[in-house]
Amino acid sequence: MLKICSGKLYFYINRCGFSAVEFYNPKHIDPKAPDGDDGSDLFFRFEKRMK
Secondary structure, three states, X not given: OEOOOHHHHHHXXXXXXXXXXXXXXOOEXXXXXXXXXXXXXXXEEXXXXXX
């Protein structure tokens, strides 16, 4: 998982071939987050597309 600013999404998705498969936010908290994490961070889970 990568925490990433939205300006770099283009690079990871279009240039590096990753797919954003999940978006974590306060309403969709990462189930693997450590205890005490309030879910206030916004981040994506990426997977690499293999051709």
